[in-house]
Amino acid sequence: MTQPRVRLPFTLGVRRSHFRVVAPTCDLFGSLALTRRGHATDTATVLGLAGWEPERLDPDAAPGILAGIGAEGRLPLAGTHAIAFAATDIVFHPREFLPEDPNGMTFTAQLADGDTYTETYFSIGRGAILRKGAPASASNVAMRHPFTSGAELLEVGEATGLTIAKIVRANETAWREAAETDAFLDAVRAAMHACIDRGIAQEGMLPGGLKVRRRARAIEQGLTGCVPGSNPAEVFEWVSLWALAVNEENAAGGRVVTAPTNCAAGVLPAVLRF
Numbered sequence: 001m002t003q004p005r006v007r008l009p010f011t012l013g014v015r016r017s018h019f020r021v022v023a024p025t026c027d028l029f030g031s032l033a034l035t036r037r038g039h040a041t042d043t044a045t046v047l048g049l050a051g052w053e054p055e056r057l058d059p060d061a062a063p064g065i066l067a068g069i070g071a072e073g074r075l076p077l078a079g080t081h082a083i084a085f086a087a088t089d090i091v092f093h094p095r096e097f098l099p100e101d102p103n104g105m106t107f108t109a110q111l112a113d114g115d116t117y118t119e120t121y122f123s124i125g126r127g128a129i130l131r132k133g134a135p136a137s138a139s140n141v142a143m144r145h146p147f148t149s150g151a152e153l154l155e156v157g158e159a160t161g162l163t164i165a166k167i168v169r170a171n172e173t174a175w176r177e178a179a180e181t182d183a184f185l186d187a188v189r190a191a192m193h194a195c196i197d198r199g200i201a202q203e204g205m206l207p208g209g210l211k212v213r214r215r216a217r218a219i220e221q222g223l224t225g226c227v228p229g230s231n232p233a234e235v236f237e238w239v240s241l242w243a244l245a246v247n248e249e250n251a252a253g254g255r256v257v258t259a260p261t262n263c264a265a266g267v268l269p270a271v272l273r274f
Contacts, residue, residue, distance in 0.1 A: 020112040021077060023084045024049060029104040030097035032123065038208060040253040042090050045105075051079030055191065059198065059254040098122070100132065143171040191257050192246070192269035198254060199245025206251045214252075216245040235274070242270035 026045050035041050043066055047057065050065065057065075069075050075085035098104035101122035109117040120132035145160065145167045147153045156167055172181045200220045206212045219241050223234060243266035250256045256265045 020081075021083055021117075022110045022112050023089065024075070024077065024110070025089050025091065025108045027091045027093060027106040027108070029093045029106070030102040032103050032105055033092040033094040033096075036092055036094070040207075042087070043253065045090055046075065046085075049078075049085075049107075050076050054255060055187075057255075059249075062253070101130075141174045143174045145171055188257055189272060191255060192272060195249050195254060195256055196242045196245045196269055196273055199247075199249040200241070202248070202252070206248060207253065208251075212251075214248050216241060216248055219244070239270045239274050242273045243267055246270065 026049070028041060028045070032041055037043075043062070046066060046069060047062065050069065052065070069085060070087065072082075073084060073086060074082040076082050098120070101124055103123035104120060105123075106118060106120045111117060122130045122132065124130050145156045145162070147156050147167075153164065153167065156162070157164060160167070162170070169178075169181070172178075176184075199214075200216045202214055203217050204214060206214060219237075223237060223241065246256060246266035246269050250262050250265050256262060257269070258265050
């Protein structure tokens with residue numbers, strides 16, 4: 001299994017501190033506190049503090065890592081030195097919203113000299129994270145075919161004769177080389193397919209208090225007598241199965257590629273698989 005890499009800026013900050021960290025605390029506000037454990041917000045926070053990136057952590061390994069942290073009462077901060085940690089170090093504030101954004105979290109590191117190191121972050125959507133007090137990032141990226149609405153996108157297509165796919169691909173070169181874009185898309189597609197396969201392979205109850213049983217595996221076993229695509233009547237059943245498998249992985253806290261939100265995460269992988 002790939003070793004954790006530091007990604008969370010907070011963990012970078014405490015590692016650069018002149019004093020050793022004794023214990024961390026994470027305060028979750030507003031929407032992040034309202035979702036609580038039902039959206040695995042607490043486990044995601046713990047794994048992030050331990051230095052794990054979502055795309056590098058094997059979903060099958062996550063329960064064992066979390067169980068080990070809970071049993072030992074210690075967390076490998078940023079994947080390096082172990083510090084004291086308990087479930088109570090994650091504090092939910094469901095009725096308190098930070099003024100900057102409804103999705104806010106504050107990390108506090110207790111240092112060995114008695115001082116503290118604190119940073120606040122906001123989850124502002126589309127996977128973007130903004131640190132409180134950080135200057136707004138200026139963008140001077142010039143896209144080849146700029147547009148700000150669906151109507152403008154259609155106008156670009158009519159003027160250039162390009163398809164929407166080719167317009168977007170050309171614009172991507174403003175950020176990275178074409179080969180880099182291809183590698184990124186391949187990784188996203190592979191993650192989506194892996195999510196479908198893992199969702200079909202799993203059985204049992206989904207986490208949470210509703211006692212919802214996974215259905216994807218049982219449905220797949222009822223369809224295996226027909227190769228996907230050979231029977232037009234079963235096409236919709238296969239596509240629905242693949243979407244359901246991803247949705248169940250989403251509910252179970254597995255690795256999911258959002259498209260564009262977790263609520264729609266099953267749709268695009270199912271269409272791609274078909």
